[in-house]
Amino acid sequence: MRTRRTFTGRGAAAVAALALALTAFTGQGPAAAAGREPLPADPTLADLTFLTGHNAMHNTEDQRRSALAAPNQPHSVARQLDDGVRALMLDAHHANGRVRMCHAIPVLNPCGSNVDAATVFTAIADFLERDQEAVITVFLEDYTTADQLTAELGALLADGGRLGGRVFRPDTAGVRENGWPAVSSLRASGQRLLLFTADTAASGRENGKNRLGFMSQKDWTVENHWSMGGGVGDADWTCRSRWDDVPLTQEEPGFRRLFVMNHFRDVPVYPTYANDNAKLQDRAENHCLPAAAKKPNFLAVDQYGDGDPMAAVDALNTYTYRQRG
Secondary structure (H helix, E strand, C coil): CCCCCCCCCCCHHHHHHHHHHHHHHHCCCCCCHHHEEECCCCCEHHHCCEEEECCCCCCHHHHCCCCCCCCCCCCCHHHHHHCCCCEEEEEEEEECCEEEECCCECCCECCCCCCEHHHHHHHHHHHHHHCCCCCEEEEEEECCCHHHHHHHHHHHHCCCCCCCCCECCCCCCCHHHHCCCEHHHHHHHCCCEEEEECCHHHHCCCCHHHHHCEEEHHHCEEEECCCCCCCCCCCCCCCCECCCCCCCCCCECCECCEEEEECCCCCCCCCHHHHHHHCHHHHHHHHHHHHHCCCCCEEEECCCCCCCHHHHHHHHCCEEECCCC
């Protein structure tokens, strides 16, 4: 079953005002309700929340296998985008002469025959051509060199390539000085693709990955710890930073880091992931938002088709959040 699309369009302010009024009337708002403000009519990236596919490439359709060890998603990257997923967590490994999108599992899933990165990024290009309003973000868990990634994706991301004019570069757009742009401005410019890599060397403008358009993620985001625990049993809802040197509350003058909220287990097991996804809004609003003093911008889940995680995205997109006091 296809999930509904995230609501981020015109009329959002009216919906937000109604939602806030209902919260006040019922007295059942989340712990951080005091910082809620109506979603602006022209929201920025920092105001919005996007459904995010964890290990988006680890599915039987992209890998062209009838069976796959612990698949994280039910459908291909192309189908995920059609269904409303707007950010993709992808693992990149170099194997058999190509950069491959691979969740490496010893013996069970070696990377040599996994789908190549160019195929997945071509699917992203296809989608951006079909949907002229979508803004897509890629988070690359990156085990490649700059030369390997350039050989794989250089033609797509070069000037004249299908994605060459699509990439938004916060390092040259004045984001640190002026904050994140309005989504409407990204649509107007056509720069509707954000690329982040876990490779901190990409901080330097001379780095080959940076030249492709990949930003070092630690420069622009905060992110909570990547797991809630084992595939079964109680979940750890503690929201603590994934990085010791970048606390969830970190801010710079004039610049609010985007908050990547991980909400998945070590291994996706049914019905655990369905139950976890059904509780996504509760954890986001009552645990992770207070811990970070900001609303999550990316809600990363396994098996997005179960437990209706889009309901949490829709709920968070009725308001923005500003810490008070």
